[in-house]
Amino acid sequence: MAVDMRLPTVRKQISLAGSNSNADGKHLVVPGDVITSDTGFMRGHGTYMDDEKLTASVAGEVERVNKLICVRPLKTRYNGEVGDVIVGRITEVQQKRWKVETNSRLDSVLLLSSVNLPGGELRRRSAEDELTMRDYLQEGDLISAEVQSVFSDGALSLHTRSLKYGKLGQGVLVQVSPSLVKRQKTHFHNLPCGASIILGNNGFLWLYPTPGQQDEEEGGYYTSLELVPLSDREVISRLRNCLLALAAHKVLLYDTSVLYCYESSLLYQIKDILKPETMDEIVMVTRQRLLDQEG
Amino acid sequence: MAGLELLSDQGYRLDGRKASELRKVQARMGVFGQADGSAYMEQGNTKALAVVYGPHEVRGSRSKSLHDRAVINCQYSMATFSTAERKRRPHGDRKSSEMSLHLKQTFEAAVLTQLYPRSQIDIYVKILQSDGGNYSACVNAATLALVDAGIPMRDYVCACTAGFAEGTALADLCHAEETGGGTALSLALLPRSQSIALVQMDARLHQDHLDTLMEAAMEACKGLSKVLDSVVRQHLQEVSVLSRD
Numbered sequence: 001m002a003v004d005m006r007l008p009t010v011r012k013q014i015s016l017a018g019s020n021s022n023a024d025g026k027h028l029v030v031p032g033d034v035i036t037s038d039t040g041f042m043r044g045h046g047t048y049m050d051d052e053k054l055t056a057s058v059a060g061e062v063e064r065v066n067k068l069i070c071v072r073p074l075k076t077r078y079n080g081e082v083g084d085v086i087v088g089r090i091t092e093v094q095q096k097r098w099k100v101e102t103n104s105r106l107d108s109v110l111l112l113s114s115v116n117l118p119g120g121e122l123r124r125r126s127a128e129d130e131l132t133m134r135d136y137l138q139e140g141d142l143i144s145a146e147v148q149s150v151f152s153d154g155a156l157s158l159h160t161r162s163l164k165y166g167k168l169g170q171g172v173l174v175q176v177s178p179s180l181v182k183r184q185k186t187h188f189h190n191l192p193c194g195a196s197i198i199l200g201n202n203g204f205l206w207l208y209p210t211p212g213q214q215d216e217e218e219g220g221y222y223t224s225l226e227l228v229p230l231s232d233r234e235v236i237s238r239l240r241n242c243l244l245a246l247a248a249h250k251v252l253l254y255d256t257s258v259l260y261c262y263e264s265s266l267l268y269q270i271k272d273i274l275k276p277e278t279m280d281e282i283v284m285v286t287r288q289r290l291l292d293q294e295g
Numbered sequence: 296m297a298g299l300e301l302l303s304d305q306g307y308r309l310d311g312r313k314a315s316e317l318r319k320v321q322a323r324m325g326v327f328g329q330a331d332g333s334a335y336m337e338q339g340n341t342k343a344l345a346v347v348y349g350p351h352e353v354r355g356s357r358s359k360s361l362h363d364r365a366v367i368n369c370q371y372s373m374a375t376f377s378t379a380e381r382k383r384r385p386h387g388d389r390k391s392s393e394m395s396l397h398l399k400q401t402f403e404a405a406v407l408t409q410l411y412p413r414s415q416i417d418i419y420v421k422i423l424q425s426d427g428g429n430y431s432a433c434v435n436a437a438t439l440a441l442v443d444a445g446i447p448m449r450d451y452v453c454a455c456t457a458g459f460a461e462g463t464a465l466a467d468l469c470h471a472e473e474t475g476g477g478t479a480l481s482l483a484l485l486p487r488s489q490s491i492a493l494v495q496m497d498a499r500l501h502q503d504h505l506d507t508l509m510e511a512a513m514e515a516c517k518g519l520s521k522v523l524d525s526v527v528r529q530h531l532q533e534v535s536v537l538s539r540d
Binding site: 026028030031032046048050055057058059060061073074075076077091099101105106107153154249250 | 325331332349350351352407411412413414442443444445446447448449450451485486487488524527528530531532534535537
């Protein structure tokens with residue numbers, strides 16, 4: 001088997017020239033920078049008061065909304081909002097609840113009462129259900145869910161009270177920064193290239209073969225163990241590499257950008273997509289097509 | 296002083312620096328994709344790598360979690376090839392545990408832990424090459440990694456060592472100067488408020504000299520903070536240009 005090896009190279013300097021006008025428009029601060037000493041402003045996230053002076057506590061961009069001043073860091077963990085679609089992994093089964101790792105600063109909670117159990121929507125949760133919780137979801141299982149509420153300490157409460165949510169079966173998980181996922185009306189897409197994708201708001205992306213008609217009785221806990229054909233698996237691996245390429249170049253992820261990237265990658269072999277020069281090429285074509293489409 | 300002349304008559308040190316001159320500092324943020332924050336730091340020949348994970352749910356024993364603030368967990372280790380003599384244990388010995396504890400104390404003073412109740416922030420630092428001032432290289436690397444992870448801090452924490460020879464304070468000691476029999480003082484400073492996060496000195500020193508030594512260490516820390524500042528601003532610019540559209 002041929003192995004591709006390369007020597008370390010000098011990192012490409014990102015040209016700051018020509019973009020200065022844009023960078024000037026942004027107010028960038030670092031921890032300890034005084035944003036304003038005017039007391040008429042309200043303190044938002046990423047700031048603190050130091051002797052009456054509003055000071056930044058993270059490195060990032062200052063955002064002003066009327067009297068409120070926030071600093072948005074470049075990179076953080078996921079901050080959940082009600083209604084977000086997320087993909088997460090079960091870390092613990094407790095009494096009446098599952099703990100779910102969602103790239104958030106605390107583990108999220110999925111209550112037994114906020115899942116759809118097989119056999120009717122409005123069934124009372126009995127003690128028996130509590131004992132068989134592990135039959136539905138056990139440690140290590142991946143789920144898709146929606147954020148139901150946010151607790152005061154920042155932990156999230158999830159629900160899967162819809163047939164589109166539930167346990168995830170065969171597929172590939174890709175992790176990117178949460179800020180790269182574009183907020184849209186729907187985060188479930190059946191791509192025309194022959195695979196489906198869930199773009200979780202928490203930066204967890206799930207690629208899976210497009211399912212046939214769904215069995216409504218199972219309530220989202222049925223996992224197909226059928227063999228996925230090679231062609232589908234190739235599409236999924238190509239999409240995975242495309243997602244990684246887009247994330248490396250910090251392109252916002254949504255159905256159109258993913259699809260364009262997939263189409264521009266068809267000239268190359270799947271394994272070559274992650275080579276830096278190929279990645280540059282593919283992402284550049286994708287960017288161009290996105291710009292053309294916009295205006 | 297046994298053998299080594301730490302400061303020549305012309306006022307130059309062993310490696311040709313002046314008394315208050317720092318070694319060359321190079322740093323880079325965001326070196327790993329997997330971690331929440333990471334940084335690489337070189338101070339002369341001392342090289343350190345820091346990664347930050349978190350804030351996340353407290354792993355291991357639940358009893359460690361605090362209901363009103365985040366727990367900071369530090370682990371200091373030295374690569375087996377970092378010193379002239381090969382190390383047997385990269386971490387876990389008495390010296391490393393002490394260093395881990397010092398790092399923890401330093402960052403508890405700077406990170407706004409009360410914003411993240413019941414969670415945990417992990418800081419892992421590794422010395423890749425050791426040439427004196429390991430503690431300060433670790434603190435500076437970890438500061439950059441924390442900034443990269445977007446964890447709120449009061450200010451940067453900058454650390455530097457200072458020594459004393461021939462009645463003069465020397466800033467940013469190298470390995471030969473540290474082991475040459477003189478005194479060495481490590482200082483971690485929050486430069487803007489000039490508050491001290493940690494100060495440590497193992498050797499004996501006359502009380503009258505302490506002030507000059509502290510003064511020299513503080514000056515060195517302020518010099519370092521300027522370098523860190525420019526590294527962070529450069530990184531900020533680059534990333535914000537990339538993610539502009």
